Amino acid sequence: MVTIHKTNIEKAFDTAMEKARQYRRPVLFSIVEKIDAVDPLSFYNEGKVLYEGTRFMWKDRDHTITIAGLGAACTISTEEEKDQFFAVEKEWKRFIEYGVILSLENWAGTGPLLFGGFRFDPLNQRGSEWDEFADGTLQVPSIMLTKSKEADYLTVNMLCGSHHDEDSLDKLMRIKDELISKSKFPTVPDETTVSEVEDYKPEEWKTSVQNVVDELRGGSMEKVVLARKCKVSFDAPVTSDFVLDNLWKQQPDSFIFSFERNGSCFIGATPERLVKKTGEEVLSTCLAGSIARGQTIEEDEMLGAELLNDEKNRYEHHLVVENIHQALEPFCSDLSLPEQPGLMKMKDIQHLYTPVTGRASKQTSLLDMVEKLHPTPALGGVPREEALHVIRQEEKMDRGLYAGPSGWLDAYGNGEFAVAIRSGLLQGKESYIYAGCGIVADSDPETEFKETQMKFRPMLRALGGNING
Numbered sequence: 001m002v003t004i005h006k007t008n009i010e011k012a013f014d015t016a017m018e019k020a021r022q023y024r025r026p027v028l029f030s031i032v033e034k035i036d037a038v039d040p041l042s043f044y045n046e047g048k049v050l051y052e053g054t055r056f057m058w059k060d061r062d063h064t065i066t067i068a069g070l071g072a073a074c075t076i077s078t079e080e081e082k083d084q085f086f087a088v089e090k091e092w093k094r095f096i097e098y099g100v101i102l103s104l105e106n107w108a109g110t111g112p113l114l115f116g117g118f119r120f121d122p123l124n125q126r127g128s129e130w131d132e133f134a135d136g137t138l139q140v141p142s143i144m145l146t147k148s149k150e151a152d153y154l155t156v157n158m159l160c161g162s163h164h165d166e167d168s169l170d171k172l173m174r175i176k177d178e179l180i181s182k183s184k185f186p187t188v189p190d191e192t193t194v195s196e197v198e199d200y201k202p203e204e205w206k207t208s209v210q211n212v213v214d215e216l217r218g219g220s221m222e223k224v225v226l227a228r229k230c231k232v233s234f235d236a237p238v239t240s241d242f243v244l245d246n247l248w249k250q251q252p253d254s255f256i257f258s259f260e261r262n263g264s265c266f267i268g269a270t271p272e273r274l275v276k277k278t279g280e281e282v283l284s285t286c287l288a289g290s291i292a293r294g295q296t297i298e299e300d301e302m303l304g305a306e307l308l309n310d311e312k313n314r315y316e317h318h319l320v321v322e323n324i325h326q327a328l329e330p331f332c333s334d335l336s337l338p339e340q341p342g343l344m345k346m347k348d349i350q351h352l353y354t355p356v357t358g359r360a361s362k363q364t365s366l367l368d369m370v371e372k373l374h375p376t377p378a379l380g381g382v383p384r385e386e387a388l389h390v391i392r393q394e395e396k397m398d399r400g401l402y403a404g405p406s407g408w409l410d411a412y413g414n415g416e417f418a419v420a421i422r423s424g425l426l427q428g429k430e431s432y433i434y435a436g437c438g439i440v441a442d443s444d445p446e447t448e449f450k451e452t453q454m455k456f457r458p459m460l461r462a463l464g465g466n467i468n469g
């Protein structure tokens, strides 16, 4: 990778074109500039005319970074690949190795950046609703806004020396300037109205929970996470702009993401980090065990205390802590996690929560850790392979990207993947939303069903649905 700090754009572009000719391969050319503050939702919204179907949005739950991407300068996707995370890593490294970046500094989350998501389980049956997404689908945007705590940055990416570069650099730079000037102020997206909410076979789901409980009581398995879906219909095609705008207002303390692929959009607001890497610093989260929020502060605290002392939920949580600890140990020094869980409180639900920190060894990449961690027992189960087998048999649906790792990585090795729960798929006048819960031997189907209802609420509200119904 060549990083050019001081030169003009034309010279840097010539360097990239020359490299493309010399190595006979497409070369990723990236220009980064610091800009005055831009509204990310408005940037996304203004990008709709030219880039609908290729936009993405990412905001982390710590409010440290927001990334909005438009267009696909290049795409990396995996299909039926045994080691899909390594396959993506290998291809990404090649892009970076030959890339040319024009930037004053290597700011995290700027320059060439890969955003996207992985299916929860590539070996499961496929639902046609997920057709637009491969097992792993990641893209480098053509134009990208990065808002960090320090400043706003604008990156323009282009693939030189391939048939993809029909968008000339001049044209891209003009579009970028227009977008920046149009995105200073918030915009109001078109609204849609929910016409129907349809539960997908709720009674069958409860029977599946009972089947799993019986299996857990009789066998050697410890936990299986079972999910279900709801179909939500609208009076008109629902846009990701509308849903994002709602999530932004309603779920300020979650990771908020959207990922458009042609006529589909995977979107959500998840509280759960899979893993974040900044330099050597590593963060992960164990999140499992749930209870409702209270109507009053007293009731809320009482429910929190009940959750912290509930054996069934503590066991659900403990299995996740143990597993994440084991998964990260080979990669990290100074691995640290509190002995007892705390609470993470979201608008509709509270969870048992154990944060994990560590220091990654030099050779460890973010995707190395994603590969080891996914699926944690918060979404899969214990033991992992047996649990996945039961999920395939009992759920009888395609989770698609729900519960899989979604996130980003940059050219410097920084990045973050969330566990994409509290999420859904938008498709014209229809959408599917997903929610699951950890089944252990003590689980009661009716209680678990209620837990999924609670977990549907954030997405249902963001879609404009009635959350009391």
Ligand SMILES: C=C(O[C@H]1C=CC=C(C(=O)O)[C@@H]1O)C(=O)O
Residues within 6 Å of the ligand: 225, 227, 272, 287, 288, 289, 290, 316, 351, 377, 378, 379, 421, 422, 434, 435, 436, 437, 438, 455
């Ligand atoms: C599978 C989901 O939640 C997981 C994350 C937190 C708490 C969970 C639970 O208590 O069961 C689940 O393991 C979901 O929201 O769809």
Ligand SMILES: [Mg+2]
Residues within 6 Å of the ligand: 288, 289, 290, 316, 437, 438, 451
């Ligand atoms: Mg639970």
